[in-house]
Amino acid sequence: MNKPQPSAMQHATAAAQPPCTLWQLVRYFFRLGTFGFGGPVALAGYMHRDLVGEREWISDADYREGxxxxxLAPGPLAAQLAIYLGYVHHRIAGATLAGIAFVLPSFLMVLALGWAYxxxxxxxxxxSVFYGVGAAVIGIIAISAYKLTVKSVGKDRLLWAICLVLAAVTVATESEIAWxxxxxxxxxxxxxxxxxWLRHGGASAMAATQLPAASGMAGAVDWPLLAQVGVFFAKAGAFVFGSGLAIVPFLYGGVVTxxxxxxxxxxxxxxxxxxxTPGPVVITVGFIGYLVAGxxxxCVAAAATFLPCYLFTVLPAPYFKKYGKLxxxxxxxxxxxxxxxxxxxxAVIVLARRAIVDVPTILLAxxxxALLFRFRKLPEPVIVAGAALAGLAIYPLLHH
Structure with missing residues (x-):
C-alpha cells in the first residue's frame, strides 16, 4: 500500500515553522541576561555564536539586519539586538518577551546591590572585584570582536577599509559617531x-533629519522627583547613540552635574x-534610580530608558524584514x-586603556x-568568577 505523499500545503507549513519556539528563545535570553558578561561587544558576539552558529535559530542575514x-537607532545596542532577534520569528510577542527576559535578571541584581549599597x-x-573582572572582560570582548570581525567582514576590501576607519575614529574620539x-x-x-539617478549622472538633495532637542522640562522644580527621573532617563534612552558605555557621559552630566x-x-x-553584573551595561540606570528614589x-529609570529602544526597534522591524532582501x-x-x-x-581598545593598568591585569587579560582559545566550551561566568576572586586577593596588596 502506497503511503500518501505530503501535500504542498504541508510542505509550506513545515517551511514556515520557526526553528525555535517562543519559550526556547525567551529562556535563551533570560540565561544570557543572567550569565552574559562583557557589555554590548561580548553580548552581540554571544548572540551570533549561539543563535546563528550553534543553534541555527537565526539566519546570518537576520542577525546582520538586527x-x-x-x-542606526539610539539606545543600548545589545538590548535592541535581542529585541530584534526576538521579533524575527515571533514578531511583537517575541520582541517584547525577549527584551524583558534579557534585561530582567541584571535589573534584579542591581536592585539587590543598590539595597546593599x-x-x-x-x-x-x-x-577589588572590578580590578580583576575588568581585565578578564577585556579578554572576553577581544575574542568576541575578533570572531565577529572575521564572520561579518570576510575578505571584502571595502568593508575592511570601513571597519578600520571606524575602529580608528572610535579609539581617537572614545565615542561612536552615529552619522x-x-x-x-x-x-x-x-x-x-x-x-x-546616480548611474545616469543625476543629482539628489539629501536632507538630514535632526532629532528634536530635549525640552529641559525635567528640571522644573514643581515636578515630582519620579517625573524628573522618568523624563531624564527617557531622554537618555531616546537621544544617545552607540553601545552601552556611550550613555555614561550623558548620565554623568545629568545625574551629577x-x-x-x-x-x-x-x-x-x-x-x-x-x-x-551580567546583561546590558545600561542597566546601571536601575542602580542610579534606586539611589535617587528607591x-x-x-523601576521608572529602567522603564524610561528601555522603552524608547524597544519602540525604535519594533516599529521599523517590519520594513527591515520586508525590504531587507533588496x-x-x-x-x-x-x-x-x-x-x-x-x-x-x-571600543575594545578604549576599554582596555582603562582596565589594563599594571602587570597583573595584563596577565589576567x-x-x-588563552583559556578561551584553548577551551572553546569554557563558560564565561567561570572566568569572571575566577577573575573576581583574583581581584579580591591582588588589589588590596597593591593598594594597601
Whole structure:
C-alpha cells in the first residue's frame, strides 16, 4: 500500500515553522541576561555564536539586519539586538518577551546591590572585584570582536577599509559617531548597487533629519522627583547613540552635574556595578534610580530608558524584514555592519586603556584570551568568577 505523499500545503507549513519556539528563545535570553558578561561587544558576539552558529535559530542575514538597526537607532545596542532577534520569528510577542527576559535578571541584581549599597554605606569590595573582572572582560570582548570581525567582514576590501576607519575614529574620539554608520551604509550601497539617478549622472538633495532637542522640562522644580527621573532617563534612552558605555557621559552630566542626585564617587560606583553584573551595561540606570528614589526610582529609570529602544526597534522591524532582501538594502546593511564591527573593535581598545593598568591585569587579560582559545566550551561566568576572586586577593596588596 502506497503511503500518501505530503501535500504542498504541508510542505509550506513545515517551511514556515520557526526553528525555535517562543519559550526556547525567551529562556535563551533570560540565561544570557543572567550569565552574559562583557557589555554590548561580548553580548552581540554571544548572540551570533549561539543563535546563528550553534543553534541555527537565526539566519546570518537576520542577525546582520538586527545589528545594523541597533547601530542606526539610539539606545543600548545589545538590548535592541535581542529585541530584534526576538521579533524575527515571533514578531511583537517575541520582541517584547525577549527584551524583558534579557534585561530582567541584571535589573534584579542591581536592585539587590543598590539595597546593599544604601544599607551598608557603599561597597568597598567593588574596586577589588572590578580590578580583576575588568581585565578578564577585556579578554572576553577581544575574542568576541575578533570572531565577529572575521564572520561579518570576510575578505571584502571595502568593508575592511570601513571597519578600520571606524575602529580608528572610535579609539581617537572614545565615542561612536552615529552619522558615520549611515555614511558607511551609503558608501557600500552606492558602490554595489548604485541608484538609477546616480548611474545616469543625476543629482539628489539629501536632507538630514535632526532629532528634536530635549525640552529641559525635567528640571522644573514643581515636578515630582519620579517625573524628573522618568523624563531624564527617557531622554537618555531616546537621544544617545552607540553601545552601552556611550550613555555614561550623558548620565554623568545629568545625574551629577545638572540634578546633583549623586556625587562623583556614587556615580563611579554605579558604573562599576554595571560592569561587574551580567546583561546590558545600561542597566546601571536601575542602580542610579534606586539611589535617587528607591525601588520606584529604579523601576521608572529602567522603564524610561528601555522603552524608547524597544519602540525604535519594533516599529521599523517590519520594513527591515520586508525590504531587507533588496540589493540596495543588503549593501546598506553590510556597510553599517562593517562600521559597527569597526566601532566595536575600537571600543575594545578604549576599554582596555582603562582596565589594563599594571602587570597583573595584563596577565589576567592574556590568560582569559588563552583559556578561551584553548577551551572553546569554557563558560564565561567561570572566568569572571575566577577573575573576581583574583581581584579580591591582588588589589588590596597593591593598594594597601
Amino acid at each position: 545589528l545594523a538597526l541597533a547601530q 544604601v544599607r551598608f554605606g557603599g561597597l568597598s569590595w567593588m574596586q 558615520l554608520f549611515l555614511a558607511a551604509g551609503v558608501v557600500v550601497w552606492f558602490w554595489r548597487a548604485p541608484p538609477a 545638572e540634578h546633583h542626585w549623586l556625587n562623583d564617587k556614587q556615580f563611579v560606583d554605579a558604573v562599576a556595578v554595571a560592569m561587574i 525601588l520606584p526610582g529604579a 540589493p540596495a538594502i543588503q549593501a546598506f546593511v553590510d556597510g553599517v555592519t562593517a562600521a559597527a564591527v569597526g566601532a566595536i573593535t575600537g 592574556l590568560g582569559t584570551v
